[in-house]
Amino acid sequence: MIARISNVEIVGPKGLLRDVLTCLWDMGLFQIEPELIRHVEKGDEEYIRPFLLDKKMLSERLFLEDLLLKINTLFSYLPKVSVRMSYIEPLSILDTIAGTIDGHASRYRELYEKKEALEKERSELNRYRIFLDALASLLGQIEKMPELDFVGLTIKEPDMVGRIRQLISQITDWKFEFLTETAEDGTLVGLIIIQKSISGKVKQCLSQNQLPELTLPPAFSELSFPEKNTHVKMRISFISGEIENITGEMTRFAQRWVPIYLNVKECVEERLSLLRITAEVFETRMCFFINGWMPSDKFEQVMKKIRDTFQGKVTITEKEILEEYLDRVPVVLKNPRYFKPFELLVKYLPLPRYTSFDPTPFIGIFFPILFGMILGDAGYGMVLVSLSVVMKKLVRKKKELVDAFSILLISSVYAVFFGILFGEFFGDLGHMLFGLKPVCMERRGAVVPMILFSLSIGAAHMILGLSMGFIAAIRKGSKKEAFYKLSGTVMFIFIIILIASLFELVPRLLTRPVLIAILILTPFLILTGGFLAPLELLKSIGNMISYVRIMAIGLTSVLLAFTANRIAGMTGDILTGVLVAGLLHLLNLVLGVFSPAIHSLRLHYVEFFSKFLEYGGRKFEPLRK
């Protein structure tokens, strides 16, 4: 259900504002209302204004924001390493940290930039190394001749080789050598050997045909090919050592200083949050004035704490919530232990308004029933009960999973119950093994009774939903809406009786009086709900028919279980039969968990809750660490 919320005002001397906010922050029970939602006497408006930070607070805020920015910048330079906890009181070292941070940030920005540059150079050199390694074998075949020039290429596609050969042959009149080799990383590298006199033309031609030459850095120009190779390897090794040294220094610094900086950062963020919150507080000439919300059952606790801490200098009072501000009231869902896991299913819906209802108890009651009706197999139910119990113990640290398995456990118990009613235990296996018979009806053969049963459930659920809509309208104090909801509910019941009498499910004699009653009520319905009201009523009838899915999906489940047993029987071998039946039942079980869950939820979200729930509530977000 939706917990009762109190509107609370806290008033005290301005000098105590920060201490009061810290006290509320520590308790974690109070949400500040940033808008002025109280009745202010005419002429008094000018005396109440949003709290303005004084010079001291403003300079503190600027100092803390600057420090936080610097700490975050420093962290962006440092490597991510696991660090110890720091137990130094952060407030006592704030000034020291403010003094050291600039030096640290400057030193480690420099190292960070140097490391980045080295990493970039190493990456480029690695590319050259791959190329030079591949060419080393080719160069062995070439005699050293000063009049020759060498052009290196990285060939993206092997098909290009022929085209390159053709291009060069046109320029050099077949006076060239073109060698290719596959590099370590799988790319194809090529070496063109030509006379120096025509190398310019060849390079220009390659460039025009989007075949960029692999150029080595200028520092390599004076070196021979074997020297280039050795030089690249030496340089890579040197750079790797440098990077290792820098990383080591940064890691040592991070392990020593990051815990302290983290501690300070946390403290700075807390102080800043408090300073920012002061913008949501109001002030008069002498006092501060905080308006906000808190759960009513915690009011006494908070009041006692405020009174004890501030020796009566700060007053705290509970105010009446004015009707026009009901939409501002934050919503807290508070449910008994049984319903608590079902809040997981409500999370998918927007929050209800404070004046509306908490959907959790409704889902908690009806979801397992509908799930059980659809699955309706004692064998499957027992498997799921066992699975839920085991999984709840295995995942006990993950709250959401524990909640999910708690829901499955409750729903599976209902599946066992309805399984006994329908006489189903892994389909008809229960009947074949130990003569299990249905207590009320056998779903496989009773299509029409099951349709009627599902429709009855739908009708009951709809009537409950429509009635809740009537209660919600009364709670809101809207008489016209209440009359509309009431007449809609009555009309809905009459229409069901009319349909039932036409199908002779109830005495046919009722048809005429019910029809007359509907005709009398129709103008009243249109008067209170508008011309679209009869359409809404038809929608409710459609919603009711939607409950036939209870029967339809249940029927597919029971038929699949029945088929699994028949196919297993046809194998003629016990082991194969058990294996086949096991696999098919497993498939049916998986479907039997998802399908009923989704459809039961859908029946709640779409059909049931649309009749009375009003969404758009504000989440309760108290001040807390």
Added chain:
Amino acid sequence: MEKVLVSFAAALAIGLTALATAWAQSRIGAAGAGTLAEKPELSGAIVILIAIPETMVILGFVIATMILLMLK
């Protein structure tokens, strides 16, 4: 012949609604997948949205059952 026509009518009632549901679900599914890429927290709502058009096939099923039972 009459029995064939009745059965055909029932098959049409459920077959066409099943096709309509499948088409609607395919569109919602595609849009839902796109939404999930940007807002994974809406997964629950999308599952429900995909289940919504199934009302059509349920209604088709009811009509088919009524045809078979009433015109038998």
